[in-house]
Amino acid sequence: MQPPARDQAPARADLPAAAPTDPGATRPLPGTAYAISTRGLVKSYPGPDGTVTHAVRGLDLDVHQGESFAFLGPNGAGKSTTIALLCALARPTAGHATVAGADVLGRPDRVRRQVGMLFQHSALDMDLTAEQNLHIHARLYGMSRRHARRRATETLEAVALADRRRSPVRTLSGGMRRRLELARGLLHEPRILFLDEPTTGLDPHARAQVWEHLRALRDRQGTTLFVTTHYLGEAENCDRLAIIDRGRLVAQGTPDALKAAIxxxxxxxxxxxxxxxxxxxxxxxxxxxxxxxxxxxxxxxxxxxxxxxxxxxxxxxxxxxxxxxxxxxxxxxxxxxxxxxxxxxxxxxxxxxxxxxx
Missing domain, CATH: 3.30.70 (Alpha-Beta Plaits)
Structure with missing residues (x-):
């Protein structure tokens, strides 16, 4: 069976790609694929008065398999829009992207099966228990009841919430709810986990707990972590980072190398x-x-x-x-x-x- 044809977005001559710096970045060995790769990625929105808003402008980005990568920028910089494009939840206006080896336009279904998502705002049902929230999500991914129960148990243990499995979500603290959302994103064992502002609104202790679980996940399972944030301390936790401003990628590299470049x-x-x-x-x-x-x-x-x-x-x-x-x-x-x-x-x-x- 032939794969579906690539639905290639048209090129945009009016939006030149940024020329990011990448000091000190390590490259994968020959033949090693990137977890995420984009070239000239653009997302534009037409306005009612005929104007066009460019949320993402000519993004060229490579993320290595198994690394933690931070997308650093202020609110409105284009971080969430980029995640929507990479998760095949929105269509690019121009350019192309591959995620987990699949084209986001040609194979969006395959992309969605290979990625997990932690949204900026909670999508949990507050009246259900932690375990029930996971069961529903697992069934949406087509898991059998038996498989859903097993994965719910495994992921709750992974984020240290096994003892709260039967607690209604509304009784959990903010940090616990965020860890439950992390467990939900891991149910289908994704190769890449996208985290959009993963610790927004959490106190420093809860924030540290979430990052402890994220680092353990990466080290134990080799999951690629793609984190959007405007917290500088979170970006320091990552192997590499990219700075996005007004939709353009302006720099990328390791935190130490980017600081040393100054x-x-x-x-x-x-x-x-x-x-x-x-x-x-x-x-x-x-x-x-x-x-x-x-x-x-x-x-x-x-x-x-x-x-x-x-x-x-x-x-x-x-x-x-x-x-x-x-x-x-x-x-x-x-x-x-x-x-x-x-x-x-x-x-x-x-x-x-x-x-x-x-």
């Missing part, structure tokens, strides 16, 4: 006379260093910031200017996001009052 540490000095101190710091810092002066104090980026603090403090002491505080901070993922997008993931940063240097 380079220098951020040093902030607060002194008894910041305007005068800034001129001295500018002269004592490495050539080409830019300094800024704002409410935090004097800020600059230098390599190995900790070793530069004593030198800068000594230069200020020679001019009789006391230093009240000095910090050196390595680049963060928020710095990475700001570097590639010009704004913070949690909102625009205030512009520095003044900048000096070449």
């Amino acid at each position: 380079g220098d540490d951020r040093v902030v000095l607060r002194t008894g006379d910041d305007p005068a101190a800034r001129e001295i710091v500018q002269g004592a810092a490495p050539p080409g260093t830019r300094t800024t002066l704002d409410g935090e104090g004097i800020a600059l980026r230098v390599p190995d910031g900790g070793s530069w603090i004593p030198r800068l403090c000594a230069a200020l002491a020679d001019h009789g200017i006391p230093v009240h505080a000095a910090t050196a901070t390595p680049p963060t993922l928020d710095d990475v996001f700001f570097h590639h997008t010009g704004r913070s993931i949690h909102g625009a940063r205030p512009a520095p009052a003044r900048e000096e240097g070449p």
Whole structure:
């Protein structure tokens, strides 16, 4: 039997693909397939007034089998739309994507059988027990009653909810409900698990529990985890990440490599006379260093910031200017996001009052 013909979406010349960076990323061995691969993926929505909204713009993305991959971006960046495309729940406007070896247009049924989904908003029935919620979901996947009971037992044990199997969902805590949704997504043993903002609304302890179970799942079963998030700490938990902004992929790589690509540490000095101190710091810092002066104090980026603090403090002491505080901070993922997008993931940063240097 021949597979169905590929329903290829038309190419879009007006939406060029992004050119993402990928510092430090490891590549699979020759012959090893990607779990997810997209080329020029576009999703656009026409408006009633004839305008077009581009939710995803020319996405080129490769996710290795068995890795945890974070899709990092603020609300409205295109993360949820991308997941809908990759799960064959929405049709791309242009480009193509393969998930678990199947084309999302040509074999959407096969894609859906190979993926699991943890939605951003709960889809649990609050009046049913944890076990009943899983049974219904398993039957929707065509499992026999016997197989459904076995998989419900196995997945509840996997997320440490076996003792609450007969508890109504409304009696479970927020963290328990999220783990139950994780169990539901694992019932049919998917090769790829999509998690859309998996810990939104959870307290830090519940969030840590969910991630503990996710890491165990990946290590034990080799499941590929594709996580959308705007929490920087969650992105740090993943093997690699991609930054999406306004529908475009702007960077991808390991968290450490992306931070290292920015380079220098951020040093902030607060002194008894910041305007005068800034001129001295500018002269004592490495050539080409830019300094800024704002409410935090004097800020600059230098390599190995900790070793530069004593030198800068000594230069200020020679001019009789006391230093009240000095910090050196390595680049963060928020710095990475700001570097590639010009704004913070949690909102625009205030512009520095003044900048000096070449």
